[in-house]
Amino acid sequence: MTKTIKExxxxxxxxxxxxxxxxxxxxxxxxxxxxxxxxxxVVTTDILIDGVHFSEKTTSPEDAxxxxxxxxxxxxxxxxxxxxxxxxxxxxxxxxxxxWIEGVYRGFTDCLHLFGTExxxxxxxxxxxxxxxxxxxxxxxxxxxxxxxxAKVGDVILTTGQHGLSKAGLELLLxxxxxxxxxxxxxxxxxxxxxxxxxxxxxxxIPKLDVPPLLGKLLESHPPFHSPFPISGMDSSDGLADAIAxxxxxxxVGAKLDWQAISIPESIHQLAGDRxxxxxxxxxxxxxxxxxxxxxxxxxxxxxxxxxxxVGEIIAERNLGGLDMHHTFxxxx
Amino acid sequence: MTKTIKExxxxxxxxxxxxxxxxxxxxxxxxxxxxxxxxxxVVTTDILIDGVHFSEKTTSPEDAxxxxxxxxxxxxxxxxxxxxxxxxxxxxxxxxxxxWIEGVYRGFTDCLHLFGTExxxxxxxxxxxxxxxxxxxxxxxxxxxxxxxxAKVGDVILTTGQHGLSKAGLELLLxxxxxxxxxxxxxxxxxxxxxxxxxxxxxxxIPKLDVPPLLGKLLESHPPFHSPFPISGMDSSDGLADAIAxxxxxxxVGAKLDWQAISIPESIHQLAGDRxxxxxxxxxxxxxxxxxxxxxxxxxxxxxxxxxxxVGEIIAERNLGGLDMHHTFxxxx
Numbered sequence: 196m197t198k199t200i201k202e203x204x205x206x207x208x209x210x211x212x213x214x215x216x217x218x219x220x221x222x223x224x225x226x227x228x229x230x231x232x233x234x235x236x237v238v239t240t241d242i243l244i245d246g247v248h249f250s251e252k253t254t255s256p257e258d259a260x261x262x263x264x265x266x267x268x269x270x271x272x273x274x275x276x277x278x279x280x281x282x283x284x285x286x287x288x289x290x291x292x293x294x295w296i297e298g299v300y301r302g303f304t305d306c307l308h309l310f311g312t313e314x315x316x317x318x319x320x321x322x323x324x325x326x327x328x329x330x331x332x333x334x335x336x337x338x339x340x341x342x343x344x345x346a347k348v349g350d351v352i353l354t355t356g357q358h359g360l361s362k363a364g365l366e367l368l369l370x371x372x373x374x375x376x377x378x379x380x381x382x383x384x385x386x387x388x389x390x391x392x393x394x395x396x397x398x399x400x401i402p403k404l405d406v407p408p409l410l411g412k413l414l415e416s417h418p419p420f421h422s423p424f425p426i427s428g429m430d431s432s433d434g435l436a437d438a439i440a441x442x443x444x445x446x447x448v449g450a451k452l453d454w455q456a457i458s459i460p461e462s463i464h465q466l467a468g469d470r471x472x473x474x475x476x477x478x479x480x481x482x483x484x485x486x487x488x489x490x491x492x493x494x495x496x497x498x499x500x501x502x503x504x505x506v507g508e509i510i511a512e513r514n515l516g517g518l519d520m521h522h523t524f525x526x527x528x
Numbered sequence: 529m530t531k532t533i534k535e536x537x538x539x540x541x542x543x544x545x546x547x548x549x550x551x552x553x554x555x556x557x558x559x560x561x562x563x564x565x566x567x568x569x570v571v572t573t574d575i576l577i578d579g580v581h582f583s584e585k586t587t588s589p590e591d592a593x594x595x596x597x598x599x600x601x602x603x604x605x606x607x608x609x610x611x612x613x614x615x616x617x618x619x620x621x622x623x624x625x626x627x628w629i630e631g632v633y634r635g636f637t638d639c640l641h642l643f644g645t646e647x648x649x650x651x652x653x654x655x656x657x658x659x660x661x662x663x664x665x666x667x668x669x670x671x672x673x674x675x676x677x678x679a680k681v682g683d684v685i686l687t688t689g690q691h692g693l694s695k696a697g698l699e700l701l702l703x704x705x706x707x708x709x710x711x712x713x714x715x716x717x718x719x720x721x722x723x724x725x726x727x728x729x730x731x732x733x734i735p736k737l738d739v740p741p742l743l744g745k746l747l748e749s750h751p752p753f754h755s756p757f758p759i760s761g762m763d764s765s766d767g768l769a770d771a772i773a774x775x776x777x778x779x780x781v782g783a784k785l786d787w788q789a790i791s792i793p794e795s796i797h798q799l800a801g802d803r804x805x806x807x808x809x810x811x812x813x814x815x816x817x818x819x820x821x822x823x824x825x826x827x828x829x830x831x832x833x834x835x836x837x838x839v840g841e842i843i844a845e846r847n848l849g850g851l852d853m854h855h856t857f858x859x860x861x
Contacts, residue, residue, distance in 0.1 A: 242617035284575035328661030
């Protein structure tokens with residue numbers, strides 16, 4: 196028989212969680228120390244519901260935990276911050292298998308530890324539906340805060356990586372028969388490896404926390420750009436098109452896209468056919484950063500990030516060059 | 529017809545929430561500034577589920593919001609911290625009346641604003657069950673952190689206020705006919721006022737954020753106690769007995785209670801009969817602070833807090849002088 200939360204009891208549950216938690220976990224609250232010199236704190240929060248944001252069909256408990264951590268770390272990266280700590284609150288039906296929730300904690304903390312941070316607090320309660328509520332806090336140098344509303348006419352638009360891969364992974368998980376459309380292409384990667392890579396893009400997304408320190412280094416070696424901070428942007432968790440639209444709206448500018456520069460991976464062409472570009476623009480959950488910055492800096496950044504690309508530029512006219520923004524509005528219901 | 533969340537849509541919902549939020553709400557994350565000089569950050573989190581932690585029978589949406597805020601602010605007070613900011617994530621069934629969630633936000637932010645802090649972020653998603661997940665941040669002077677594990681033999685145990693009132697309010701809300709037991713007592717307070725006071729104790733609890741600054745002032749006027757910080761403790765959200773037991777367990781000490789000093793309000797005698805002391809010791813959710821400190825400091829604190837009392841002392845023998853700790857263990861299911 197599968198052991199459930201109800202059988203384990205509250206004390207057992209707390210003992211189960213303890214090894215995953217930081218020593219900073221305190222009494223009524225976790226004690227975090229002070230902010231680093233010249234840094235500000237940033238805070239982001241997300242709530243994920245079983246059947247709405249994750250499903251057993253596509254997401255193991257480890258993956259559900261990983262994705263919850265990655266989404267919040269990506270929000271920190273999107274502000275230019277480095278992580279400082281994370282808390283998770285969990286609502287559990289009494290018949291939840293102990294192995295399920297332990298898997299969530301394992302995936303969650305695996306992701307945190309990979310990115311140099313840890314779980315510093317939480318709360319666990321009974322609920323009719325599996326619920327994960329995550330709050331992450333980070334620190335950002337006060338002169339290197341990435342914001343949406345500071346894009347300037349003449350900036351180029353750079354993406355730190357490819358888009359559409361998470362969507363492709365999700366579609367393959369929901370409809371495994373789609374894999375029959377995949378063909379051995381010009382690259383030497385096998386179909387099995389392609390499937391594994393696309394699954395991983397959906398199940399184990401990588402927040403781009405390596406980018407903010409890189410931006411700091413680039414600025415130091417490009418003195419003319421040192422101040423004010425010349426980089427704006429956000430992450431592409433709601434899709435590449437959404438990110439560009441949000442930045443333009445917040446900055447009161449428009450965008451001219453270089454359609455040739457928007458990379459459509461071969462596997463997405465094969466899977467999505469004539470909807471390939473839609474997957475890339477509107478798929479979402481790739482957790483790349485979309486940055487607007489001077490061309491010189493963008494070119495220097497391209498040297499450091501193998502999958503980065505300059506996909507357009509910021510223009511004064513407030514239009515989005517053919518992006519269909521009806522696609523990107525995610526309905527609450 | 530009552531307007532529901534589903535009819536309002538996501539944009540409408542965001543517009544509804546905006547007036548309740550701080551200007552510090554940012555793009556992907558809220559920007560909070562740096563910690564105050566010589567301060568550390570503390571973080572606490574809670575998740576509340578409809579039917580488990582609140583119910584329409586006893587809690588209006590305004591009260592559910594207030595209680596969610598108060599519980600987290602109380603955790604900050606319990607560490608000796610002052611609030612820095614709060615985020616709330618909300619899971620909502622599509623048929624939730626718009627007025628309900630607006631009531632929650634109103635009660636939540638009313639409580640935050642009363643205590644000088646604000647809502648700096650959040651997330652709203654669809655869920656089969658109403659869910660409120662709150663994370664609060666505070667700051668505490670690094671030499672004035674209240675912890676559980678530092679109670680010392682010879683300290684007295686001080687409570688900042690009366691206990692059992694929240695439990696009495698809850699019982700009156702669940703069983704209004706209980707009010708027939710209330711009698712006009714020696715005080716001139718009417719039965720209606722008593723009922724209103726007990727309802728408020730349950731529905732609008734007051735976190736003791738006024739106490740940490742008071743402790744700071746007292747220490748400055750009592751130089752011998754200036755360093756190391758001589759005060760330990762926690763809040764009594766899980767009951768007075770639980771707080772004393774937790775402090776003793778964490779500090780490796782015991783407690784001798786002064787049963788005569790534990791105040792049982794007249795109304796609780798009338799409502800609970802021979803279970804009155806149980807309500808006071810084990811009722812919970814009064815959000816007072818239970819502090820262990822030298823007698824001189826405790827006496828000075830009594831002058832400032834009209835309902836405070838010295839209810840016992842810390843002893844070396846690890847027993848709790850008759851507290852029945854089976855009462856205090858809250859089962860997960």
